[in-house]
Amino acid sequence: MLAESVNINSGTMNLEGVRKTGELFRAEFEALGFETEWQDGAGFQRAGHLVARYAGADAGPKILLIGHLDTVFEPDSPFQRFAMLDDTLATGPGIADMKGGNVIMLQALAALRAVDALDQLDLTVVLTGDEELSGHPLNLSKKALVDAAAHADIAIGFENGDGDYRTANISRRGASDWTLRTTGKPSHSSQVFREDIGPGAIFEAARILHSFQADETLRGEQYLTFNPGRIVGGTTVTDNAADNSGTAFGKSNVVAESAFVNGDLRAVSREQLLRARQRMQQIVADNHPHTSATIEFEDGYPPMAPTDGNRKLLALYSRVSEDLGFGAVQAVNPLRAGAADVSFAADHVEMAIDGLGMSGSEGHTVEEKGNLESLPLQAKRAAVLLYRLAKP
Structure with missing residues (x-):
């Protein structure tokens, strides 16, 4: 059999x-x-x-x-x-x-x-x-x-x-997905970080990911893990969620206008999952100048x-x-x-x-x-x- x-x-x-x-x-x-x-x-x-x-x-x-x-x-x-x-x-x-x-x-x-x-x-x-x-x-x-x-x-x-x-x-542990999207102000790369330009979408995505990793609240939770599995950024980007692919067009001398990151989040209880999502949203909202960011969560396997x-x-x-x-x-x-x-x-x-x-x-x-x-x-x-x- x-x-x-x-x-x-x-x-x-x-x-x-x-x-x-x-x-x-x-x-x-x-x-x-x-x-x-x-x-x-x-x-x-x-x-x-x-x-x-x-x-x-x-x-x-x-x-x-x-x-x-x-x-x-x-x-x-x-x-x-x-x-x-x-x-x-x-x-x-x-x-x-x-x-x-x-x-x-x-x-x-x-x-x-x-x-x-x-x-x-x-x-x-x-x-x-x-x-x-x-x-x-x-x-x-x-x-x-x-x-x-x-x-x-x-x-x-x-x-x-x-x-x-x-x-x-x-x-x-349950398994759910998240998608981070960031935007920046496009400009010539020689003007990056200027007060009226800012760092652009890719730097903003990097700030958020680094903050996730370094945050004591997130990293201190036993059994909690979070992982970015796919990142795309540039002047224009496309996201094909159906087959987990994406495209980017950008030049090294242009401040990036758009970026997105897909990842997963695993928690041992519903309460832990909700705490993690709330903290991630707080980090996402603390934007660099002239950037914006949103994060969306999709339920998957419950804890x-x-x-x-x-x-x-x-x-x-x-x-x-x-x-x-x-x-x-x-x-x-x-x-x-x-x-x-x-x-x-x-x-x-x-x-x-x-x-x-x-x-x-x-x-x-x-x-x-x-x-x-x-x-x-x-x-x-x-x-x-x-x-x-x-x-x-």
Whole structure:
């Protein structure tokens, strides 16, 4: 199952491949007695999502299980096939991120069915088709997740976390974008800095970026990061946000009239995100003479804060691991974990955890590897965790 799913190219924009991967997993959920639905993604320019439901007759807490079908490897990537590297290590596109996690989820559910414990659970599974490159608008792209979370008490994600089976995620930093635009007074370069000319748009953008980096409020916030990823400046500039490109025309002897910078902002809580945005706006507003600047923020993945409920769920999971002889499980440092779909669910449930998928390394590269020994280990831990959640 793992090899078969990895060998289907499901790069996010390969809509047919994502749907084909969804059909492969759909058949497995239906064989376990789940009712399934494919939610079409035309409204957000993606393939869509697989949703599977199982409401047992003696169901306990409502639990949401989260995975994704897509990978970062499109059909033009040279990385396309599953291959064994040795007895315990395999490679392939999306093996750890996160087709291995989807298989682990199925294995855990099959174990529960084998001991007639599935009927004690109320389960919703959402396997998204756009985790690696979210569709827009986000309120449509993530609606399946948010709707399922609103129905649930607990959310469990089967991403690969930081690649170490001894850890799990109880917090994830959100990821949002910002765009800075500056303007200056065009003039001959020999007059730059003159009282009635000023430094121009590029110097103003540089002032703001340097101030972001040097600001004690921003740099002093634990887990907060901000990064300018693209900058364009000159006499005239164009910005093609659709493909993250831009053009500039300018001469070395002309004071720049326009500049823009695109970047991202990552925070561990909504409160931290709002504080950072407010401070960035204050810095942007303190303009050099004869320049102006604006900054716009675009919401992306929300933060998943480390709540008491999440800590409680990690403690339960760690106890399961210890009882199985696999040792304790520690929380992943949020700096070592990117954004993930569980973040859209976390604010709607009492407890959330992520990182229960396949251990691996070098994700998002053509060297991606999966630790095959982690598949049965993680499946056992997930099965017993679900069993104990059904029987508190």
